Amino acid sequence: MEARVSVIEKRLKNIKRIISVASGKGGVGKSLVASSLALNLANKGYNVGLFDLDLYGPSSHVILGVKGQGFPEEEKGIIPPKVHGIGFMSVVYFTEDKPSPFRGIDVSNIIIELLAITQWGSLDYLVIDMPPGIGDETLDVIRLIKKSEFLVVSTPSKVALAAVSKLLKLLKELKIPIIGVLENMAMTKSSFIQNEVGKLGLPYLGSISFDKNLEESIGKPDRLLDADFMKDLDKILEGINL
């Protein structure tokens, strides 16, 4: 009998809200939205954690400028190191950022181990940066983190929406709370995504314009907080009381 799963609920007990930033599609800006959401909330004075669950291609550490941190401190488990005021946990502390060729069963075991040994303490928000798709990580979050809500990211593209709508339909079928769909990298005025999300009976949260200067803020949380991307995100968060 696997023992680690039983303690996960206890580890997450003192977290008020858990928000998984997800998408059916890769490359839509999930990590940027997740990291920016965490930074935004921490900047407003909330106690925030960020958990990068993209085990193959973690990138939140790149966005937050985390380098050569070493292993997290141990105290009855592992303590997420503070990065710009955010308790940040990622597999990169253990992989030295080397290629990570994991199969599904290994992904599940890593998620279980990290959830069982990470001591988040009391948080207002835990933001989870999800990998793309509806594979192991998504299924494990649904199975192991019962109180997670999903914030889903799409781009204006029909191609992105085709994959994103599969995630949305699955979450709806499983009655998982969906905060809504955020449209990222908008370049022209179009109501395509808004209409499609409406057809699924889900909230459309708004759009973030393509920010051509955003790359200059990567790895620099202070600049990211001032970026146009963050201003658009902030308006969306205001609309959903975050």
Place this chain on the structure above:
Amino acid sequence: MHEWALAESILVAAVEAAEKEKLKTIIEIKISIGELQQIEQDIFEFALGEIIKSQGGKLKNVKTIIETEKSTLKCKNCEHTWDFSDMKKKLNEDESEAIHFIPEVAFVHTRCPKCGSPDFEIMSGRGVSIISIRGER
């Protein structure tokens, strides 16, 4: 000292199982720890003892037996099999420590010793599990 977190997971799982089986007290828990976890057994035992002492209840008089599950790794590419002692020879201290935290990062820091493939399988020797629980109704 993440041994504490794992010890706690054992006891939470045991109490949960005992409640399901309507056991009034738990007499014995047999625990299996994968070799790849490289658990420091004295720390793990200390943590078990401390948590049992503070929690009492069904666990008040429990005896814990810890077994280590030997590791076997098998290459999906060439079918070669090996174990952690073979693997450890090629690991530096940090890589070994990383595997201690998360056994699956073995796929990141090691390769099949015969063909060099990263596509191998952990057949046994990871995780923390309960083999059996004995108690009284």
